[in-house]
Amino acid sequence: MSVGVPICSIFNEVIGAFITTNTPANAALRAPLQGVTTQGYFQDQSDGQSTYHSLQVSVTRRLSKGLQLLGSYTFSKSIDNASGAGGAGGGNALDSGILQGNQRDNRANRGLSDFDRKHRAVVSFLWELPSIQSSESGGVKEALLAGWQVAGIATMMSGQPIDIIDTFAGSLYGLAGGLPLARPNFAPGATIASATSNVPSGYFFNPFAFARPIVTPGQLIPSSNGTATAAAAGTDIGNVGRNVLRGPRQNNLDLSIIKRFNVWRSSSLEFRTEFFNVFNHVNLAAPVSDLNAVISSGGSINPATGEIINPGSFGKITAASNNPRIIQFALKLSF
DSSP: OOOOBTTBOEEETTTTEEEOOOOSTTTGGGSSSTTSOGGGOOOEESOOOEEEEEEEEEEEEEEETTEEEEEEEEEEEEEESOOSSOBHHHHTOTTOEEOOSOTTOGGGGOEEOTTOOSEEEEEEEEEEOOOOOOSSTTSHHHHHHSSEEEEEEEEEEOOOEEOOBOTTOOGGGTOTTSSOOOOOEEOTTOOHHHHTSSOOTTOSSOGGGEEOOEEOTTOBOGGGTTSOBOSSOEEOOOSOOTTOEEOOOEEEEEEEEEEEEEEETTEEEEEEEEEETTTOOOOBOOOOOBTTHHHHTTOEEOTTTOBEEEOTTTTOOOOBSSOOOEEEEEEEEEO
């Protein structure tokens, strides 16, 4: 999508006139295809660039004294300019994806992959408990005290990246209010480090580190690299990169207690009690990362500078990402 200036005007064949100003109101007239809403313009492509590096370590303890143990740890980093499947047609094109931010520069969308986990450790075990001898050989007590197993799997990993967006940014390109195709700016003097320091109570990151990318009349539009000027107040596509923050870490332990009964010859009956999220640990979901939530949740933004006055729910965690403890029982007959 072009942004015209007097020395590089846009001729609109529908109205038969040159357009030499850049305003949110005439964004549709500056679009390359007339008759199509600017909300429908985005770059959707089936190729991309990605890199992945990792250190992977695993430890195995084979059956010894009734204990089996398998542990693995991965330290990794995945970088790309688009992650996952789905894009055009509401996600029906499974080999393509929508690029956000400056769609004329693929590297502007380069960042941590959506699925990146810096640290991930998994430990699984199976322990056959020693049989407790009973004075009643072959009796009911021996049947109850033998054949017990405890098994479990523990997972610990870093949180996934957080993409800070602003649904109402990009109005000078006709993008505001539709798909989240733009991002905010860093607030004056703020950096990525600012977003993780001096975090207000109740917030996961510092919302005041970000600002709506407002461009005032007569000001150069930053994303145009100094080639275009705003003729009316509007918003740019923002200078915050993709996936610049990371969400809360995730931990979970599933446990099962197994009791086997010998029924007849090689037949056995197995009773299992399984605990999913045995400690009922709450894994927090990603925080609200759309800067427009400031307005939709009752907060406020300085209309002249775009700086946040009251962040509302922007930056808060409002949900959990896992289920509470679940217990289930199972009975299996092997013959």
